[in-house]
Amino acid sequence: EAGVAQSPRYKIIEKRQSVAFWCNPISGHATLYWYQQILGQGPKLLIQFQNNGVVDDSQLPKDRFSAERLKGVDSTLKIQPAKLEDSAVYLCASSLDRNIGYTFGSGTRLTVV
Amino acid sequence: ILNVEQSPQSLHVQEGDSTNFTCSFPSSNFYALHWYRWETAKSPEALFVMTLNGDEKKKGRISATLNTKEGYSYLYIKGSQPEDSATYLCAFDTGGFKTIFGAGTRLFVKA
Numbered sequence: 001e002a003g004v005a006q007s008p009r010y011k012i013i014e015k016r017q018s019v020a021f022w023c024n025p026i027s028g029h030a031t032l033y034w035y036q037q038i039l040g041q042g043p044k045l046l047i048q049f050q051n052n053g054v055v056d057d058s059q060l061p062k063d064r065f066s067a068e069r070l071k072g073v074d075s076t077l078k079i080q081p082a083k084l085e086d087s088a089v090y091l092c093a094s095s096l097d098r099n100i101g102y103t104f105g106s107g108t109r110l111t112v113v
Numbered sequence: 114i115l116n117v118e119q120s121p122q123s124l125h126v127q128e129g130d131s132t133n134f135t136c137s138f139p140s141s142n143f144y145a146l147h148w149y150r151w152e153t154a155k156s157p158e159a160l161f162v163m164t165l166n167g168d169e170k171k172k173g174r175i176s177a178t179l180n181t182k183e184g185y186s187y188l189y190i191k192g193s194q195p196e197d198s199a200t201y202l203c204a205f206d207t208g209g210f211k212t213i214f215g216a217g218t219r220l221f222v223k224a
Contacts, residue, residue: 104156106154
């Protein structure tokens with residue numbers, strides 16, 4: 001089966017600019033996650049979708065971050081405006097059954113300068 | 114605040130050495146413990162999902178144990194190879210909507 005697709009792989013932007021990341025999960029996986037991994041730290045959950053509904057966005061900085069999952073399939077994560085501290089790898093993951101773990105995409109490495 | 118600690122932070126071993134590292138997690142609200150391997154420029158790959166106290170899982174030269182009463186899991190690699198070089202992440206699953214990741218152990222295996 002195809003894996004979780006993410007794009008772009010790398011992005012460099014200036015602070016105060018906007019950026020968007022895209023994720024296409026594995027077909028049939030109802031649950032989709034966006035994680036932020038800052039260098040030296042573990043991945044931190046930003047938002048979790050079940051189909052196209054949000055089940056947890058408690059750690060999403062909603063003043064600048066937004067995410068949507070259209071028709072319960074693809075998802076986009078947007079940052080507007082970006083800050084220096086947003087420099088991180090943004091990982092998308094999907095799961096069919098949490099008892100067999102998550103499948104991750106290869107991530108988008110964002111550098112804000 | 115739920116905290117997941119991994120140690121050591123990084124580890125350098127020679128090819129052929131066996132090694133192990135630790136994941137510590139809260140002993141309450143336990144649902145599952147995940148282990149992932151994350152090689153540079155690749156996606157994190159699921160190794161094990163462990164749910165039962167005393168569980169032991171094995172995949173090739175890699176194995177893991179779980180103690181939910183005291184809140185720790187060990188990951189063992191027997192006869193390390195250079196291709197084992199990666200970051201090993203554990204994640205504590207509370208069964209609700211929270212899965213908390215540790216910061217990882219970076220393993221470097223020198224040929």
